[in-house]
Structure formats: structure tokens, C-alpha cells
Amino acid sequence: MRALIARFVREVIRFEGSSRPVAVLRILLGAAQWSEHADRLTPHRSDALNPITALFFLGSTAMVVGVSSREAAFFLGAMEMGLALYYPESLWGHHHTWLLAFTTFLLAFTPCDRSLSLDRWLSVRAARRAGQALPAESGPLWATRLIALQLVVLYALATVDKWNLGFLSGERLEMIFAEKYTGSVRVDLPGWIWLMRAASWGTVVVEAGLAIALWFPRLRGAALLAAISLHASFYLLIPVGTFSVVSVALWIVVFDPQIVHRVIDDLLGPVPPPRG
Amino acid sequence: MTLLSGAERWRIAGFLVGALYILAPTAEQAFGVSLPRWVRAWNMYNSVGTQICQAAYFGRSEAGDEALPGPDELLAGPPDVLRYGRGLCETTGHADVRAEARCGSPDRWRKLDHRRRNLCAP
Numbered sequence: 001m002r003a004l005i006a007r008f009v010r011e012v013i014r015f016e017g018s019s020r021p022v023a024v025l026r027i028l029l030g031a032a033q034w035s036e037h038a039d040r041l042t043p044h045r046s047d048a049l050n051p052i053t054a055l056f057f058l059g060s061t062a063m064v065v066g067v068s069s070r071e072a073a074f075f076l077g078a079m080e081m082g083l084a085l086y087y088p089e090s091l092w093g094h095h096h097t098w099l100l101a102f103t104t105f106l107l108a109f110t111p112c113d114r115s116l117s118l119d120r121w122l123s124v125r126a127a128r129r130a131g132q133a134l135p136a137e138s139g140p141l142w143a144t145r146l147i148a149l150q151l152v153v154l155y156a157l158a159t160v161d162k163w164n165l166g167f168l169s170g171e172r173l174e175m176i177f178a179e180k181y182t183g184s185v186r187v188d189l190p191g192w193i194w195l196m197r198a199a200s201w202g203t204v205v206v207e208a209g210l211a212i213a214l215w216f217p218r219l220r221g222a223a224l225l226a227a228i229s230l231h232a233s234f235y236l237l238i239p240v241g242t243f244s245v246v247s248v249a250l251w252i253v254v255f256d257p258q259i260v261h262r263v264i265d266d267l268l269g270p271v272p273p274p275r276g
Numbered sequence: 277m278t279l280l281s282g283a284e285r286w287r288i289a290g291f292l293v294g295a296l297y298i299l300a301p302t303a304e305q306a307f308g309v310s311l312p313r314w315v316r317a318w319n320m321y322n323s324v325g326t327q328i329c330q331a332a333y334f335g336r337s338e339a340g341d342e343a344l345p346g347p348d349e350l351l352a353g354p355p356d357v358l359r360y361g362r363g364l365c366e367t368t369g370h371a372d373v374r375a376e377a378r379c380g381s382p383d384r385w386r387k388l389d390h391r392r393r394n395l396c397a398p
Contacts, residue, residue, distance in 0.1 A: 009280070013287050085314050095320040109290060142287050146294040153298050157305050157318035166383035175325030175380035185346035186330045238324060 017257035023115035028249040030063030036242045066117020070108045077105025096243030111139025144253035155211035170197030327352045331377035335370035361395035
């Protein structure tokens, strides 16, 4: 038990590393916020400007640009979670908007402001002027363990939710396809229900596999490819809003932050010499 | 294990609260325990396709059953199945129109017993 607690403290509570993965996630979630909510909150669509609209645009913009990002994520995520819980039947109450709100809130407890942000650029300039060392791009990452746990629970409970005769028989998927594509005339293609059945089982197996693979670092690379395929097919076939892009974006915190940092380093070349 | 700092104690508290909240829906979805509404279950997109009906229509006569044109629009529930069938009575001139229909549900297709019912009958 003592060893387990020591491991928990070492790998979760004292887990520190590069702030770049959470900074990338901050930008992606900020953009996803715009994609999900901005259009219906613009003044020309809503009746009046209100504190929700103001906080939404200020918070999401601050997240993308990187100004007081953690405070922005805290207030924006908390507001959206409150709206989802208070008005569960509204557009705020959808599952994918809840995932976006909750993970935005969790980002507030990460050093997501220390990389790829306007705040970072200003502090680097100030340090250079003062002849000091550049501020570190790192910090405590315990909250990313919660984001990873959220991904595991999401896939595991999505599997549990589909583990019933209606879904596994292919009939639920057939209904979804009827509503979105084939309409109210029954599909007469030979093997149609078997195709639906295979796709249903495939979805359940992949989701269950992802919930397991997330625990094993060696499996995560292949699991990410499977997750991208799964979420891409969801996005293309049924109206899932920002669910697919948010779910895939969250995967960035599953990987070793030092490796993600190095990959970003590798992507950035030196400043080219001036022409002429 | 070295002693925990004040910040680390706060992190433990935050992690435990967050983890409990994330794991809470498991009690409802895996074990059937009902939870307060501030715990969100992950039963996503469960309502998609539950309203749709599919139907094949037949005009019945002494010569046998004749397949009638199916609907172009979506039949969103049993009343739509009846309404479209009654419309066929007028547009095709058949006095006896029947349907083989099924409607979506959160579980399996629900069959409607319209094969034995003349939809043109008042």
C-alpha cells in the first residue's frame, strides 16, 4: 500500500514536464470553443449582449492567444459546466459540449500559459532585455492525469452504453443510418444488416480497446491511430459537433510531455537569413 | 517518500475530487445506481434514430398485393406511418392499403401491426 501511495505521489502529484502539450491543447480547445458556440452567441444572432456572451468571447479568445490563459480557462469552463448542469436540455447540455467545458476547466490547473502564448512571448522579451535566463517551459502536470482519466472513462462507458442487444444486433446503427441517410424506405441491399452489425461490433471493440490501451504507454501510438479513425468516421457519418476534434486533441496529454516538446522542436527550423 | 508540501496537498485534494467526479457516472452506467443530476452519464447520441419509422405499403385487391410507392420524406413516428398510408388511399385510388412498418427505439426496431389493418378504413 505504501509503495502504491509513493507511486501515486511520484507519477501523479509530482508529475512535472514540458508545458507545450497543454499549450497546444489550450489553443485547440479555444478554437473548438469558437466552433461549437461562437456563431449562436454573436450579437447579431442573440437578442442582447449578456455576461455569458462576454465571458465566452473574452475567455475563448484569451485561451487561443494566450493571455491569462489559466484564469480564462477556469472561468470559461466553470461557466459552461454550470450552464450544462442548470440547463441540461439546452445546447449547453450536450455530451460533447460537456466534454469541452470540463476539459477546458481542467486546463486551468496546468501550466498551459507557459508555452505558445502571448504571455510567454512577453516574458521572454522581458528576460532578454534584463539579461536573465528565459522562463522555463514546464510545470506541474497532475491535472493532465485527470484529462487522461476522463478519456479512459469516456471510452469505457461508451462501451458499456452500447453493450446491449439493440446496438450489438446492428439495429440501432441501422436506425441512425435510416435517420441520416437511407430514410423511411427499408434498405433491400443483401447483407445490409450484417454490415450494420459488423460496424456496431467494430465500434464497441475499438472503444473498449482504447479504454484499455490508454493505460499502456507501448500501445498508445497504435491506439491513437485507431482513435483518429474512429472519431473521423463518427464526424463524417453522424452529427457529433466538436466531439471528434476535442476527443482526438485530448490525446496529446497522454504522451510523454518531453517527447511532445522535442517533436515540436523538430518541427521548428532556424530563422532563415534575410533575402538580398 | 519525502514530506508533502502545502501545494502538493492541495493537488492531492484536487485530484481526488476530480477523479471521483470523473468516475462517478460508472456507478450509474455499470451498476445501475441512480446519481444526482450534476453527475453526467456518458450515453452519447442515444436519441439519434429513435424516432424514425420505415414502412413498405401495399394496395390489396382480389388479384393480390401491389407494392405502392414508399415515402420520400422521413416518417417520424407511428402517426406519420398512418398519415402517409391514408394519403396513398387517395392518390392511388386503392380502397385497401396496408403497411409493413417498424419504428426506431432506444433498443431494437418496434414492429407496427399494420399488415392486418386497412389504413383506408375510417
